[in-house]
Amino acid sequence: MHSTSTIAPPAVSKAVSASHSVWRTSIRFTLVATLLVGLGYPLVVTGIAAVLFPHKAGGSLIKLSDGTVIGSELLAQSFTSDKYFHPRPSAAGNGYDATASGGSNLAQSSKALVDRIQGSIDKLAAENPGHPVPIDLVTTSASGLDPDITPDAARFQAPRIAKARHLGDAQVAGLIEQNTAGRQFGLLGEPRVNVLALNLELDKLAK
Amino acid sequence: MTANGWLQFALYCLILLATVRPVGIYLARVLEGERTWLTPLLRPIERLIYKLSGVNADQEMDWRQYAFALLGFSGVSLLVTYGIERLQNLLPFNPQGLAAVGPDLAWSTAASFTTNTNWQSYVPETTMSYLTQMAALATHNFFSAACGIAVAIALIRGIKRTTSGTIGNFWVDMTRTMLYVLVPASLVYALLLVAQGVPQNLSAYTQAHTLEQQTQTIAQGPVASQEAIKMLGTNGGGFFNANSSHPFENPTPFSNLLQMLSIFVIPAGLTFTLGRLTGSPGHGWAVLAAMFVLFAAGFTTVYWAEAQPHPLIHGAAQAGTLTAPGGNMEGKEVRFGVSQSALFATITTDASCGAVNTMHDSLTPLGGMVVLTNIMLGEVVFGGVGAGLYGILIFVVLSVFIAGLMVGRTPEYLGKKIEAYDVKMSMLYVLIFPLIILTLTAISILSPTIGLSSLANQGPHGLTEILYAFTSAVGNNGSAFAGLNANTWWYNVVLGWAMLGGRFLMLIPVLALAGNLAQKKSVPPSPGTFPVNGSIFTILLVGVILILGALTFFPALSLGPILEHLLLKAGQVF
Numbered sequence: 055m056h057s058t059s060t061i062a063p064p065a066v067s068k069a070v071s072a073s074h075s076v077w078r079t080s081i082r083f084t085l086v087a088t089l090l091v092g093l094g095y096p097l098v099v100t101g102i103a104a105v106l107f108p109h110k111a112g113g114s115l116i117k118l119s120d121g122t123v124i125g126s127e128l129l130a131q132s133f134t135s136d137k138y139f140h141p142r143p144s145a146a147g148n149g150y151d152a153t154a155s156g157g158s159n160l161a162q163s164s165k166a167l168v169d170r171i172q173g174s175i176d177k178l179a180a181e182n183p184g185h186p187v188p189i190d191l192v193t194t195s196a197s198g199l200d201p202d203i204t205p206d207a208a209r210f211q212a213p214r215i216a217k218a219r220h221l222g223d224a225q226v227a228g229l230i231e232q233n234t235a236g237r238q239f240g241l242l243g244e245p246r247v248n249v250l251a252l253n254l255e256l257d258k259l260a261k
Numbered sequence: 262m263t264a265n266g267w268l269q270f271a272l273y274c275l276i277l278l279a280t281v282r283p284v285g286i287y288l289a290r291v292l293e294g295e296r297t298w299l300t301p302l303l304r305p306i307e308r309l310i311y312k313l314s315g316v317n318a319d320q321e322m323d324w325r326q327y328a329f330a331l332l333g334f335s336g337v338s339l340l341v342t343y344g345i346e347r348l349q350n351l352l353p354f355n356p357q358g359l360a361a362v363g364p365d366l367a368w369s370t371a372a373s374f375t376t377n378t379n380w381q382s383y384v385p386e387t388t389m390s391y392l393t394q395m396a397a398l399a400t401h402n403f404f405s406a407a408c409g410i411a412v413a414i415a416l417i418r419g420i421k422r423t424t425s426g427t428i429g430n431f432w433v434d435m436t437r438t439m440l441y442v443l444v445p446a447s448l449v450y451a452l453l454l455v456a457q458g459v460p461q462n463l464s465a466y467t468q469a470h471t472l473e474q475q476t477q478t479i480a481q482g483p484v485a486s487q488e489a490i491k492m493l494g495t496n497g498g499g500f501f502n503a504n505s506s507h508p509f510e511n512p513t514p515f516s517n518l519l520q521m522l523s524i525f526v527i528p529a530g531l532t533f534t535l536g537r538l539t540g541s542p543g544h545g546w547a548v549l550a551a552m553f554v555l556f557a558a559g560f561t562t563v564y565w566a567e568a569q570p571h572p573l574i575h576g577a578a579q580a581g582t583l584t585a586p587g588g589n590m591e592g593k594e595v596r597f598g599v600s601q602s603a604l605f606a607t608i609t610t611d612a613s614c615g616a617v618n619t620m621h622d623s624l625t626p627l628g629g630m631v632v633l634t635n636i637m638l639g640e641v642v643f644g645g646v647g648a649g650l651y652g653i654l655i656f657v658v659l660s661v662f663i664a665g666l667m668v669g670r671t672p673e674y675l676g677k678k679i680e681a682y683d684v685k686m687s688m689l690y691v692l693i694f695p696l697i698i699l700t701l702t703a704i705s706i707l708s709p710t711i712g713l714s715s716l717a718n719q720g721p722h723g724l725t726e727i728l729y730a731f732t733s734a735v736g737n738n739g740s741a742f743a744g745l746n747a748n749t750w751w752y753n754v755v756l757g758w759a760m761l762g763g764r765f766l767m768l769i770p771v772l773a774l775a776g777n778l779a780q781k782k783s784v785p786p787s788p789g790t791f792p793v794n795g796s797i798f799t800i801l802l803v804g805v806i807l808i809l810g811a812l813t814f815f816p817a818l819s820l821g822p823i824l825e826h827l828l829l830k831a832g833q834v835f
Binding site: 075076077078079080081082083084086087088090091092093095096098099100102103104106107110111112113114115122123124125126127128129131132133134135138142146150151152153154155156157158159160161162163164165167168171172175176179186187188189190192193194195196197198199200201202203204205206207237238239241242243244245246250253254257 | 265268269272310313314315316329330333334336337338341384386387395396397399400403404432435439443444447448451452455456457458459460461462463464466467468469470471472473475477478479480481483485486487490501502503506507508509512513514515517518571573574575576577578579582583584585586587588589590591592593594595596597598601602617618619620622623624625626717718719720721722742743744825828829833834835
């Protein structure tokens with residue numbers, strides 16, 4: 055008995071020191087690696103981005119000459135007036151909330167979703183009778199901040215804009231055409247119209 | 262479905278295939294400690310990291326030491342993340358003055374990011390300070406990715422080494438993966454993303470005055486740096502709530518293509534690394550082929566399902582045309598349309614990424630079922646970085662075992678006899694996964710107060726929401742049927758443990774298998790050896806994955822998405 059207990063301690067202390075060293079290394083490695091990839095890396099990217107792409111790194115903000123920010127080129131904002139093209143409906147916060155991005159998360163089998171979409175279709179159909187409503191105009195986007203609508207959805211709204219602004223149909227159609235972005239590199243994604251950019255052009259036309 | 266949609270899919274596959282060989286070779290060189298073109302620049306930093314952390318880079322570890330180091334590091338880094346979240350109100354880089362994160366949410370988030378899951382029960386824009394995003398969350402995007410690659414390479418060493426007691430050094434594998442692969446790639450990638458429009462700043466949120474005289478507060482932040490490693494490390498935790506559907510995270514179709522490629526690039530490359538390091542390149546390609554078959558089948562189904570018109574909606578243009586994607590656009594962005602949303606959804610669930618550019622809760626019942634099934638297959642269709650490879654190697658071992666049973670021989674895998682211990686460890690890996698998912702789903706469904714009260718949708722879809730949450734957590738995916746309100750004490754605490762179980766309980770059998778294989782002698786192949794390259798092996802592997810993965814969950818799926826699909830067709834809504 056005596057002899058086994060004299061053998062045991064070194065084995066135990068070796069195990070203890072091995073586990074000590076795992077903890078010590080874990081703590082030191084965590085701190086070193088956090089400094090490298092948690093602060094060093096993002097701050098270096100921030101620095102380089104600020105020099106190379108200051109506008110984009112800052113959120114692609116659209117500013118008036120006095121410095122007031124109107125919005126971001128990349129984010130939808132609310133438009134309800136007949137004089138403006140409307141973006142897709144938004145489920146971000148109370149609508150177009152750029153601090154609460156997100157979708158409706160309603161299932162295809164949700165009565166609330168079917169009722170909402172059908173309600174919007176019936177309302178829009180009255181605005182432009184005889185034309186089926188583009189589906190993107192009555193569905194909420196994933197982010198709630200989708201800046202784009204399809205060219206079909208822009209053309210669908212054209213008669214309303216022409217009437218409210220006393221413009222010719224051809225003039226509005228031309229403006230939509232100019233503001234339609236094709237597939238990137240002719241292949242990627244879908245053709246689209248940036249609503250805020252289009253509305254800014256509309257306002258320029260008025261002046 | 263449109264011709265252009267298929268063309269974009271074909272382009273994606275071609276670019277991905279072109280990266281497999283160069284990425285696989287580079288990873289092999291880094292992980293074998295060989296010289297790369299970055300060595301002159303990075304070797305001094307590598308040495309400095311070892312010195313500062315007290316690592317002896319020459320010391321080899323047996324599988325237990327390797328596992329303890331991994332668990333110790335994960336535990337410590339989890340606590341650091343928890344601490345930063347709880348104290349963020351006192352720390353710098355918090356221009357919005359956000360409050361400390363509450364204890365149960367801080368726990369689930371720390372567990373989530375440590376396990377490469379990146380499940381998020383919170384709205385980041387109004388919850389996490391810039392410091393928390395950078396130093397507590399994005400750090401784990403590097404750490405957990407490197408851990409996954411480390412375990413994969415340890416398993417490859419186990420296959421490759423003979424009569425060896427050791428499988429490498431955990432600290433060296435971590436350091437080299439981060440320093441030579443993840444950090445330089447992320448740096449370049451982040452700047453590419455900024456060039457496409459992803460913000461990268463430390464400014465306070467911007468107050469905008471819109472054209473209709475309203476105010477809009479625009480969330481800002483160091484988005485691009487986090488976005489890069491979020492995708493490259495198959496982490497998937499969004500800087501913003503809407504994740505990669507947010508125009509600030511994923512502004513253009515090109516950034517979308519980059520994001521989809523960066524999810525698969527390392528998992529695909531690792532199959533080549535496997536073939537190269539084990540001296541059987543054909544085996545690497547056969548494994549990749551199995552992944553590709555399952556990936557293409559998944560995409561085809563999701564794309565078809567999402568392109569269908571809603572059966573109960575009338576008076577809308579729902580057909581896909583050259584100028585409008587049509588189909589199911591609820592929860593999708595116009596710039597991605599149906600095809601690139603379906604592709605992203607397939608990729609992010611095949612890999613255990615979990616970033617989303619479309620809201621999975623609003624997918625059609627069958628589209629949603631496929632993305633859920635992708636996770637249920639065990640995250641082995643490319644899978645998480647490293648985790649996908651070691652996951653599919655478990656299925657490879659089982660395939661070889663089943664083939665051995667068929668011909669009545671002791672199965673062999675790349676010169677190693679597969680014996681009882683190896684099959685036990687593999688089965689442990691395969692069984693832990695559905696056991697946790699189905700048990701926790703069942704408990705949640707039984708409780709109206711803590712389980713069902715979080716549902717956003719009723720009927721069979723409600724079951725799918727809960728099933729998806731636990732599948733995503735245990736599979737370390739992190740995507741969600743996000744209508745489910747998971748920010749409750751029940752879901753935060755239980756999902757946190759589910760994620761830890763899905764990561765570490767499954768990773769230990771893998772390391773044990775690696776250790777056991779490394780000890781074995783190599784046996785030369787004989788005429789009776791089942792070849793692990795070629796199309797017969799690929800077909801067998803796909804079959805084993807489908808039978809083990811999909812059949813386990815079929816009863817649950819039939820009560821959820823399949824029932825929902827049939828009822829919706831019959832005009833029933835909830």
